[in-house]
Amino acid sequence: xxxxxxxxxxxxxxxxxxxxxxxxxxxxxxxxxxxxxxxxxxxxxxxxxxxxxxxxxxxxxxxxxxxxxxxxxxxxxxxxxxxxxxxxxxxxxxxxxxxxxxxxxxxxxxxxxxxxxxxxxxxxxxxxxxxxxxxxxxxxxxxxxxxxxxxxxxxxxxxxxxxxxxxxxxxxxxxxxxxxxxxxxxxxxxxxxxxxxxxxxxxxxxxxxxxxxxxxxxxxxxxxxxxxxxxxxxxxxxxxxxxxxxxxxxxxxxxxxxxxxxxxxxxxxxxxxxxxxxxxxxxxxxxxxxxxxxxxxxxxxxxxxxxxxxxxxxxxxxxxxxxxxxxxxxxxxxxxxxxxxxxxxxxxxxxxxxxxxxxx
Amino acid sequence: xxxxxxxxxxxxxxxxxxxxxxxxxxxxxxxxxxxxxxxxxxxxxxxxxxxxxxxxxxxxxxxxxxxxxxxxxxxxxxxxxxxxxxxxxxxxxxxxxxxxxxxxxxxxxxxxxxxxxxxxxxxxxxxxxxxxxxxxxxxxxxxxxxxxxxxxxxxxxxxxxxxxxxxxxxxxxxxxxxxxxxxxxxxxxxxxxxxxxxxxxxxxxxxxxxxxxxxxxxxxxxxxxxxxxxxxxxxxxxxxxxxxxxxxxxxxxxxxxxxxxxxxxxxxxxxxxxxxxxxxxxxxxxxxxxxxxxxxxxxxxxxxxxxxxxxxxxxxxxx
Numbered sequence: 001x002x003x004x005x006x007x008x009x010x011x012x013x014x015x016x017x018x019x020x021x022x023x024x025x026x027x028x029x030x031x032x033x034x035x036x037x038x039x040x041x042x043x044x045x046x047x048x049x050x051x052x053x054x055x056x057x058x059x060x061x062x063x064x065x066x067x068x069x070x071x072x073x074x075x076x077x078x079x080x081x082x083x084x085x086x087x088x089x090x091x092x093x094x095x096x097x098x099x100x101x102x103x104x105x106x107x108x109x110x111x112x113x114x115x116x117x118x119x120x121x122x123x124x125x126x127x128x129x130x131x132x133x134x135x136x137x138x139x140x141x142x143x144x145x146x147x148x149x150x151x152x153x154x155x156x157x158x159x160x161x162x163x164x165x166x167x168x169x170x171x172x173x174x175x176x177x178x179x180x181x182x183x184x185x186x187x188x189x190x191x192x193x194x195x196x197x198x199x200x201x202x203x204x205x206x207x208x209x210x211x212x213x214x215x216x217x218x219x220x221x222x223x224x225x226x227x228x229x230x231x232x233x234x235x236x237x238x239x240x241x242x243x244x245x246x247x248x249x250x251x252x253x254x255x256x257x258x259x260x261x262x263x264x265x266x267x268x269x270x271x272x273x274x275x276x277x278x279x280x281x282x283x284x285x286x287x288x289x290x291x292x293x294x295x296x297x298x299x300x301x302x303x304x305x306x307x308x309x310x311x312x313x314x315x316x317x318x319x320x321x322x323x324x325x326x327x328x329x330x331x332x333x334x335x336x337x338x339x340x341x342x343x344x345x346x347x348x349x350x351x352x353x354x355x356x357x358x359x360x
Numbered sequence: 361x362x363x364x365x366x367x368x369x370x371x372x373x374x375x376x377x378x379x380x381x382x383x384x385x386x387x388x389x390x391x392x393x394x395x396x397x398x399x400x401x402x403x404x405x406x407x408x409x410x411x412x413x414x415x416x417x418x419x420x421x422x423x424x425x426x427x428x429x430x431x432x433x434x435x436x437x438x439x440x441x442x443x444x445x446x447x448x449x450x451x452x453x454x455x456x457x458x459x460x461x462x463x464x465x466x467x468x469x470x471x472x473x474x475x476x477x478x479x480x481x482x483x484x485x486x487x488x489x490x491x492x493x494x495x496x497x498x499x500x501x502x503x504x505x506x507x508x509x510x511x512x513x514x515x516x517x518x519x520x521x522x523x524x525x526x527x528x529x530x531x532x533x534x535x536x537x538x539x540x541x542x543x544x545x546x547x548x549x550x551x552x553x554x555x556x557x558x559x560x561x562x563x564x565x566x567x568x569x570x571x572x573x574x575x576x577x578x579x580x581x582x583x584x585x586x587x588x589x590x591x592x593x594x595x596x597x598x599x600x601x602x603x604x605x606x607x608x609x610x611x612x613x614x615x616x617x618x619x620x621x622x623x624x625x626x627x628x629x630x631x632x633x634x635x636x637x638x639x640x641x642x643x644x645x646x647x648x649x650x651x652x653x654x655x656x657x658x659x660x661x662x663x664x665x666x667x668x669x670x671x672x673x674x675x676x677x678x679x
Binding site for chain 2: 007055056058083085107108110144146148174175216219
């Protein structure tokens with residue numbers, strides 16, 4: 001199969017992280033994944049990615065600043081001509097460290113907070129960190145770097161979207177990513193504790209619409225809550241279509257979670273060239289394009305817009321990664337999403353934190 | 361408003377309705393637009409004055425057509441007899457007379473080539489859209505709301521007086537005979553507005569009618585505002601955002617930004633390469649038009665592309 005051109009590389013430098021967010025997108029088995037790539041190999045990967053057409057790299061994790069060679073990695077990405085973007089929790093780096101990264105070619109920073117209120121934010125992160133994060137966000141602006149503020153939304157913070165927008169404005173964020181939680185990995189373990197009600201989402205969407213009218217900045221991205229939308233999300237803009245994920249152990253993946261899908265063979269860099277990992281690994285081609293689709297996707301006019309939704313979610317909810325994403329009201333197994341929605345109307349149980357002993 | 365539905369549906373008393381219309385003007389008429397404020401402070405360059413004169417001419421050419429549409433909607437001969445004077449005012453009774461001619465005299469006075477102005481070749485796409493939107497608004501409206509949309513004339517008399525004083529004080533290089541259009545309008549606009557206002561106040565019989573009139577006036581103010589937005593943008597010298605990484609030489613050129621990329625198709629990369637913070641949008645679009653004589657849309661496309669890139673944060677005004 002002809003592979004499309006990837007534009008974006010998600011470089012997961014390490015899965016280690018001081019936070020324990022209850023919706024972390026890292027594999028539930030993250031402790032077993034070694035940090036296999038040093039700065040030299042990352043730099044080689046960046047050059048190979050650039051040759052494939054990649055123009056932008058997001059250095060992420062885990063907490064990417066815990067990689068001992070982050071400075072060299074930033075320099076390597078810049079030398080490969082990539083736009084170097086850092087995705088961080090903002091608790092590990094001081095302004096001096098940030099300035100050094102900027103001098104080596106860092107161009108923009110995304111900082112995550114968990115809420116607009118310190119206690120609520122710390123409760124989701126499983127660590128006291130809110131004030132540090134805000135100080136770091138201010139350092140990003142002070143360094144003249146464009147700031148994206150990222151907040152994952154769920155039933156405990158959707159009511160404070162207005163405060164979150166105000167905070168983003170106060171911090172001078174260029175973009176605000178309001179990402180309704182995607183219920184895979186840790187977020188799936190905590191789904192009953194996180195999934196909001198329809199009313200919460202509608203109210204927050206209204207706040208977002210008003211905020212967009214008030215001012216052009218920050219640009220607000222509202223990542224759709226697929227459990228409540230009757231249509232699947234266009235996950236990753238299509239499987240292995242625009243974005244290449246390189247995990248800490250060198251595995252090349254189509255998304256942050258796909259490595260946990262059973263029966264799919266992905267290849268490891270540098271055992272294989274990055275081009276081979278992208279073009280030829282059987283796992284990459286398993287759901288590329290539309291050939292894998294079944295009905296109702298196969299003949300659906302919306303398939304070019306949502307790419308059949310999320311394979312990880314299909315597997316999570318039906319046991320079959322090739323099934324129609326149950327978030328879609330047209331999916332035969334949409335009932336499981338309806339049941340989860342009904343569950344959201346009831347009281348929520350406690351969280352399972354990502355640092356906790358391996359969940360059952 | 362806390363009034364119950366029966367009261368809310370009743371029309372406002374004429375005085376209160378008129379006050380509402382006037383408040384719309386206070387808040388939204390283009391006398392508050394930054395470009396007009398700068399004009400009246402004496403802060404515009406000759407180039408900016410010329411751009412405004414050449415572009416506003418397009419608006420002038422739409423006015424008699426707009427008034428003809430209103431005439432065609434009127435049943436009452438008395439209304440038509442009154443309204444047709446606007447067309448006479450604008451077009452004159454014979455060649456060499458009227459408001460359009462006076463505007464061309466202004467074009468002469470600011471040093472523009474009259475034939476070039478009449479050709480409309482330098483009209484900005486945003487100005488064209490704004491003026492066409494006005495004609496379209498009137499075309500789609502009933503007589504009452506069409507007349508209501510003309511009520512920006514209520515506020516025109518004052519702005520003309522300010523403008524004459526500003527030109528005499530700040531722009532002495534504009535020959536004084538060029539200001540006759542403004543002087544004429546200080547008399548015509550209030551008389552026209554008085555007629556239009558009386559008509560709207562008496563013919564808007566329900567609150568719903570009044571609300572449609574208010575909405576039409578708001579829309580008209582927005583149209584005038586966007587006309588000046590376009591004129592203003594043409595004078596700005598765009599530069600690339602420091603956050604943008606241009607890849608203009610790539611086989612598929614693009615600009616990379618935090619967490620996104622903008623693909624550059626057609627002459628987009630060529631246009632961006634001209635954005636040095638010194639050349640104005642006007643100059644850049646002029647260069648594109650010269651370089652691509654076979655592409656009739658080059659001028660419009662360049663302006664629209666620059667505006668789109670400014671909205672997306674790829675381009676910034678000069679530091």
